[in-house]
Amino acid sequence: MITKCLFPAAGYGTRFLPATKAMPKEMLPILTKPLIQYGVEEAAEAGCSIMATITGRGKRAITDHFDISYELEHQIKDTSKEDMLKEIRKLIATCTFTYTRQNEMKGLGDAIYKGKSLVGESDPFAVILADDLCVNTKGDGVLTQMVKLYKKYKCSIVAIMEVPKKDVHKYGVISGREIEKNIFMVDDMVEKPDNDKAPSNLAIIGRYILTPDIFDIIKDTKPGKNGEIQITDALLTLAKKGMVIGYKYEGKRFDCGSVDGYVEATNYFYNLSK
Numbered sequence: 278m279i280t281k282c283l284f285p286a287a288g289y290g291t292r293f294l295p296a297t298k299a300m301p302k303e304m305l306p307i308l309t310k311p312l313i314q315y316g317v318e319e320a321a322e323a324g325c326s327i328m329a330t331i332t333g334r335g336k337r338a339i340t341d342h343f344d345i346s347y348e349l350e351h352q353i354k355d356t357s358k359e360d361m362l363k364e365i366r367k368l369i370a371t372c373t374f375t376y377t378r379q380n381e382m383k384g385l386g387d388a389i390y391k392g393k394s395l396v397g398e399s400d401p402f403a404v405i406l407a408d409d410l411c412v413n414t415k416g417d418g419v420l421t422q423m424v425k426l427y428k429k430y431k432c433s434i435v436a437i438m439e440v441p442k443k444d445v446h447k448y449g450v451i452s453g454r455e456i457e458k459n460i461f462m463v464d465d466m467v468e469k470p471d472n473d474k475a476p477s478n479l480a481i482i483g484r485y486i487l488t489p490d491i492f493d494i495i496k497d498t499k500p501g502k503n504g505e506i507q508i509t510d511a512l513l514t515l516a517k518k519g520m521v522i523g524y525k526y527e528g529k530r531f532d533c534g535s536v537d538g539y540v541e542a543t544n545y546f547y548n549l550s551k
């Protein structure tokens with residue numbers, strides 16, 4: 278089954294400069310919890326126990342976050358503050374964290390390819406982009422919903438949402454046939470199309486389940502939009518064989534890679550905590 282989740286986190290997070298000059302974007306907090314911890318909790322809920330992160334220069338804080346801090350533990354021992362570490366302690370105790378670096382920003386497809394040594398080539402695996410924060414207060418988390426779908430369809434899955442036509446150029450966009458409510462058999466996908474050339478307004482968000490044959494395909498994928506190796510282009514090869522599902526998930530998603538989405542998420546979680 279799906280026990281490994283890849284977290285591509287090598288990007289520079291330039292939309293958050295200067296905050297991201299020396300600190301990874303993935304460590305920006307929504308209230309008191311860093312973005313990547315929300316992602317790891319979602320993956321753990323979905324049954325993953327191997328959390329594999331693609332990092333880059335200046336991203337050491339991620340590695341330190343998922344490790345025990347003995348001085349801190351000693352300092353807050355037997356105080357009420359211990360409670361604030363309960364969730365992260367549980368993750369550290371139950372999951373294995375592995376890391377590799379993407380030395381050059383060659384795109385999400387390349388970042389995922391770098392994860393081959395961490396997730397192996399024999400099983401399907403999940404991918405979470407931690408700056409896309411997903412929450413479902415009414416039931417299963419988004420990755421759990423996708424894992425359940427994988428059990429039925431046994432092919433690659435991308436999470437999709439409807440976006441206004443004027444925004445499609447910011448996303449990978451799919452087109453496909455709705456085979457069940459909210460489930461699409463993908464027949465075309467384009468990375469960041471011009472608004473008037475997009476095949477639909479169904480945009481891919483940062484949740485994927487990928488079958489390991491994707492690695493050989495990425496290897497042969499030429500740089501696309503912005504000169505980067507795009508996972509969308511690699512997945513198109515599988516889509517042409519009817520091997521990609523688009524899933525309109527249940528829940529909310531915040532684009533925390535943008536300042537607007539980040540503020541929206543902060544307000545949402547603050548109200549939820551009251």
Ligand code: UTP
Pocket residue numbers: 285286287288289290291292293302331379381382383384385387388406407408534
């Ligand atoms: P983004 O383009 O949203 O992230 O990539 P970014 O480049 O860090 O942000 P800005 O635009 O400069 O503000 C989506 C995700 O893919 C990862 C990023 O870390 C982010 O989680 N990514 C992207 C990589 O790991 N490597 C890449 O080469 C590109």
